[in-house]
Amino acid sequence: MNADKRGWRMALVPDALLNAPPRARAALPDVLEALESSGYGVLHLPPPGRHSLLLAVIADQVAEYGHHGYAVVAIGRRTRSGDGLHWRRLAPLLRHRNVALPPRHIIHAAADPEVEGLRLTAFLAAYDLPVEGQRRWRV
């Protein structure tokens, strides 16, 4: 085994950003590339739909991370039908598990993708747990 390289940070990412169709991709920043270069992992949120069981499974994962020194954020994409984050269902599931809601960063589909990419990278770079939270777990 190796010296562990985990980054201790991850993002909830909607399907519409992880698997953006080719036509939409040109109008969006490359979210996976931004996450990779910032050292974040991905928690994939399903496409629109109920997905009650799957969202509960994802909430269990977020709770486990949230209780053990990991930083979790959420990245959405603003469209007419919402931001893809299933927030109305996910937020109560997280509250029920005593987890603070992850900070959200919303990408505006109509804006310049380069500017949106820079905003995203700055958000990812700036976010982490307070130092005392990191010291407790990240040994």
Added chain:
Amino acid sequence: MEPKTPRRVALLANCLLNQNAKVCQGAHYRGLVSPVVEALRSRGYELLQLPCPELAFAGVRRWWAVYEQYDTPAYRSHCKHRAQAIAPLIEQHLRRGDELILIGLDGSPSTGVRFTSSKPEWGGRPNRPQDDWEVVPRRGIWIEELEAELARRGLPPVPATGWALDMGRYDEAGSRRDLEEFLDAQ
């Protein structure tokens, strides 16, 4: 109306998109396993991340374990529940005629596809010497339960391979060649 073009979809072991899910000392990347993501995206695959059953069952601070330790009714039932959570999405793709593949994690007690880790004697106080387990040709528990759930739904088997992250010594270049051969054969 024109028929929809089949999409290529890769079902991915959870930790291939999030190395924070790995057991302590098992993370080889900060977040994404980038060679896997690059190989799939360059071939036009969409990604579908599978849940990590070990993380929810034994926690992010779990001990290392082998197949035999996870082979319990409780863990199988937990995996079955996770399989039921993700199966509707997989079924939707298969019924639509999309081309699916599964990339697991070879050597993993849960997510191994071609190989899993085995040591029937493991148990009790976790003081085993390094690399004490064996790699045997067999599915991990999670993949067994996921495939069983898909079969229960009358779905065809999904072509599968494993990224060899948990085989003792990690060879990124060899794993990449292996994966690319598998993808190019589809």
